[in-house]
Amino acid sequence: MTVPSQTRHPEPARDAAGDLVHLRRAGVSLLLDASNSGVPVVLHWGADLGALTGPELLDLATALRRPVRYGGPDGRPVGVLPEHTHAWFGMPGLSGHRSGRDWSPRFQRTELRMVDGSDGVPTGVAVTARDDAAALDLVVEVDIDPGGLVRLRADLANPAHADPYQLDGLALCLPVPPQAAELLDLTGRWSRERAPQRQPFTVGTRSRESRRGKPGLDATLLLIAGTADFGFRSGEVWGLHLGWSGNHRIHAERTPEGDALLGAGELLLPGEIVLAPGEHYRTPWVYASYGRGLDEMSARFHAHLRRSVPSRRRSRPVVVNTWEAVYFDHDLGRLTALADAAARIGAERFVLDDGWFRGRRDDHAGLGDWYVDPDVWPDGLHPLVAHVHGLGLEFGLWVEPEMISTDSDLARAHPDWMLGTAGRLPLEARWQQVLDLTHPDAFHHVLDRLDTLVREYGIAYLKWDHNRDLLDAGTQPSGRAGVHAQTLAAYRLLDTLRERHPRLQIESCSSGGGRVDLGILERTDRIWGSDCIDALERQSIQRWTQLLLPPEVIGAHVGAARAHTTGRTHSLTFRAGTAFFGSFGVEWDLTSTTPEEQRELAWWVTLYKRHRDLLHSGTVVRVDHPDPALWVHGVVAPDRTEAIVAIVATATSTTANPGPVRLPGLDPDRRYLVRALAPEAAEKVLPAPPPWVTGPGVRLSGRILGAAGLQAPTLRPEQLLLVHLDGR
Numbered sequence: 001m002t003v004p005s006q007t008r009h010p011e012p013a014r015d016a017a018g019d020l021v022h023l024r025r026a027g028v029s030l031l032l033d034a035s036n037s038g039v040p041v042v043l044h045w046g047a048d049l050g051a052l053t054g055p056e057l058l059d060l061a062t063a064l065r066r067p068v069r070y071g072g073p074d075g076r077p078v079g080v081l082p083e084h085t086h087a088w089f090g091m092p093g094l095s096g097h098r099s100g101r102d103w104s105p106r107f108q109r110t111e112l113r114m115v116d117g118s119d120g121v122p123t124g125v126a127v128t129a130r131d132d133a134a135a136l137d138l139v140v141e142v143d144i145d146p147g148g149l150v151r152l153r154a155d156l157a158n159p160a161h162a163d164p165y166q167l168d169g170l171a172l173c174l175p176v177p178p179q180a181a182e183l184l185d186l187t188g189r190w191s192r193e194r195a196p197q198r199q200p201f202t203v204g205t206r207s208r209e210s211r212r213g214k215p216g217l218d219a220t221l222l223l224i225a226g227t228a229d230f231g232f233r234s235g236e237v238w239g240l241h242l243g244w245s246g247n248h249r250i251h252a253e254r255t256p257e258g259d260a261l262l263g264a265g266e267l268l269l270p271g272e273i274v275l276a277p278g279e280h281y282r283t284p285w286v287y288a289s290y291g292r293g294l295d296e297m298s299a300r301f302h303a304h305l306r307r308s309v310p311s312r313r314r315s316r317p318v319v320v321n322t323w324e325a326v327y328f329d330h331d332l333g334r335l336t337a338l339a340d341a342a343a344r345i346g347a348e349r350f351v352l353d354d355g356w357f358r359g360r361r362d363d364h365a366g367l368g369d370w371y372v373d374p375d376v377w378p379d380g381l382h383p384l385v386a387h388v389h390g391l392g393l394e395f396g397l398w399v400e401p402e403m404i405s406t407d408s409d410l411a412r413a414h415p416d417w418m419l420g421t422a423g424r425l426p427l428e429a430r431w432q433q434v435l436d437l438t439h440p441d442a443f444h445h446v447l448d449r450l451d452t453l454v455r456e457y458g459i460a461y462l463k464w465d466h467n468r469d470l471l472d473a474g475t476q477p478s479g480r481a482g483v484h485a486q487t488l489a490a491y492r493l494l495d496t497l498r499e500r501h502p503r504l505q506i507e508s509c510s511s512g513g514g515r516v517d518l519g520i521l522e523r524t525d526r527i528w529g530s531d532c533i534d535a536l537e538r539q540s541i542q543r544w545t546q547l548l549l550p551p552e553v554i555g556a557h558v559g560a561a562r563a564h565t566t567g568r569t570h571s572l573t574f575r576a577g578t579a580f581f582g583s584f585g586v587e588w589d590l591t592s593t594t595p596e597e598q599r600e601l602a603w604w605v606t607l608y609k610r611h612r613d614l615l616h617s618g619t620v621v622r623v624d625h626p627d628p629a630l631w632v633h634g635v636v637a638p639d640r641t642e643a644i645v646a647i648v649a650t651a652t653s654t655t656a657n658p659g660p661v662r663l664p665g666l667d668p669d670r671r672y673l674v675r676a677l678a679p680e681a682a683e684k685v686l687p688a689p690p691p692w693v694t695g696p697g698v699r700l701s702g703r704i705l706g707a708a709g710l711q712a713p714t715l716r717p718e719q720l721l722l723v724h725l726d727g728r
């Protein structure tokens with residue numbers, strides 16, 4: 001991010017003692033070698049090496065030092081910023097030049113400072129380096145948090161006396177050992193986000209990129225390298241995530257020389273960052289997590305998110321969202337009746353979705369005109385808001401502040417406020433363009449409208465959408481590439497609004513799960529997992545989204561029996577039991593439901609409220625069951641006194657008896673009462689329930705449940721059973 005260079009250096013705690021830096025927390029070690037004169041290299045990132053004395057560190061460094069390559073240049077192990085000058089022939093960490101000069105820097109370290117935690121234990125380093133010939137200054141920060149999550153970022157400065165420097169890319173990397181034989185990443189599309197794909201980690205480069213101006217529906221949340229056949233509870237895995245909401249590149253690379261690494265950085269468009277004298281660029285944070293199995297790797301990300309934003313520790317209210325209930329058909333009588341039904345089932349927040357503002361009778365018009373439509377709401381939203389508040393519910397509102405409809409008063413008044421290049425507008429998508437938030441007047445227009453709406457209506461929650469990709473995203477009138485600046489402006493808009501309204505909660509929605517990253521989640525409270533709330537699709541979407549995010553951050557709603565996006569029909573038990581493991585909500589026309597459906601849904605809401613503290617604080621566990629049709633996942637309390645597990649039939653099993661399922665993550669020496677969490681629901685879906693379901697339950701130790709397991713019920717396809725384990 002381009003900001004004045006004098007602000008870039010972190011305040012260090014004390015000088016480093018020696019050339020080897022060993023950072024270790026929560027079962028993870030990161031060993032940095034600063035014995036050379038350049039940027040430190042990583043000798044080990046992975047399992048905890050234990051407390052090591054100075055002589056032991058020296059012996060370990062000697063034991064890991066590689067021989068000089070036969071017939072090759074006398075290079076050195078690749079650093080956290082790979083440099084071509086040190087015989088690194090893969091993707092360089094830094095790409096840039098001054099009119100063709102200074103394109104292959106060789107940084108010399110000028111300082112290495114340790115950063116201590118509150119307990120005096122080193123938790124990070126700040127490395128300062130310089131290339132006098134290229135006239136570039138570099139600061140690299142590396143730290144490890146209390147949960148063992150590693151973070152890296154770099155800061156590149158162009159000194160005040162130098163010519164402008166065009167930056168084409170700056171990526172940071174971490175090595176993985178030769179045992180990392182497979183790669184896992186995710187892909188997807190609208191209403192089918194987070195589909196896993198695996199491949200061998202062979203020689204070459206596996207690069208996942210986004211030029212959409214956001215991570216995208218096809219984005220991989222994490223790029224993961226692991227030992228052969230790693231799973232949720234087995235093998236070793238190393239995962240990387242970039243905390244950035246704009247264009248990005250994340251890659252895995254293995255070279256013929258034997259190096260293997262994971263790297264990530266912002267993907268810069270041509271000419272997007274030119275550092276003037278005295279300017280600098282700071283990368284987004286690169287997050288890296290090691291684990292024995294995917295669950296342990298995920299747990300480090302979950303713990304980080306739960307610590308990072310205090311508002312996330314508030315209970316997640318049960319939401320009723322109006323979208324799939326009424327779409328654009330806004331009518332006060334219909335919506336107050338829906339709010340009444342929401343209150344009857346025990347909802348705590350009512351969110352009015354798209355269609356409330358001026359000219360918005362469908363998705364062809366109105367974006368940018370953030371005024372309540374007087375034709376539909378002659379008294380504004382006040383009657384609806386008063387009714388909702390009178391029921392004891394919070395009120396939330398849908399907005400899409402970064403977009404503008406070409407058919408809007410704002411677009412007609414300010415055509416220069418739309419992103420574009422070469423004197424033309426980009427191809428339309430969803431009849432909309434992108435509002436240039438880098439334009440000061442456009443930024444303040446949106447900020448003023450949002451601020452006014454939140455104040456006037458006592459809004460507790462914004463569903464913040466971002467529906468289209470950024471195409472030809474240039475700033476007017478020059479047309480110069482502007483995704484980087486647009487992303488920072490969106491961050492600033494969110495930050496300013498939150499500063500003015502500290503208790504306001506915001507959901508990041510982007511045609512569903514198109515903007516999911518730790519950069520946006522520094523500023524928002526939950527994400528919309530997908531526009532698809534078909535429970536079967538959501539089983540997969542939520543399973544893989546939870547590689548990065550804990551359950552309470554993922555919006556998960558109960559829809560109508562027949563899913564709007566797929567046409568599938570599911571029981572209420574399957575729909576609610578799926579949404580149970582998320583930020584629970586309802587997106588269904590409750591005024592059209594039967595009294596029996598409302599009673600059953602109210603029962604699920606009560607059940608969710610009873611257990612949400614466990615669901616939203618516990619450790620996520622997923623089971624590597626041999627039957628691919630049977631998925632088992634759950635949450636174990638931090639003190640391991642309690643757990644809730646879902647046994648889910650996603651398809652028809654090839655065998656009549658799926659056999660026992662092992663339940664991991666429990667206290668091996670604690671005895672648990674095991675029984676169906678919802679026996680009434682179980683009786684509806686189980687043709688022949690096993691004895692432990694129909695009786696008073698069984699008492700078994702965590703050791704037995706983890707090793708021998710529990711006989712799985714025979715479920716029909718697209719059914720589930722919730723299991724409660726109580727060891728209190």
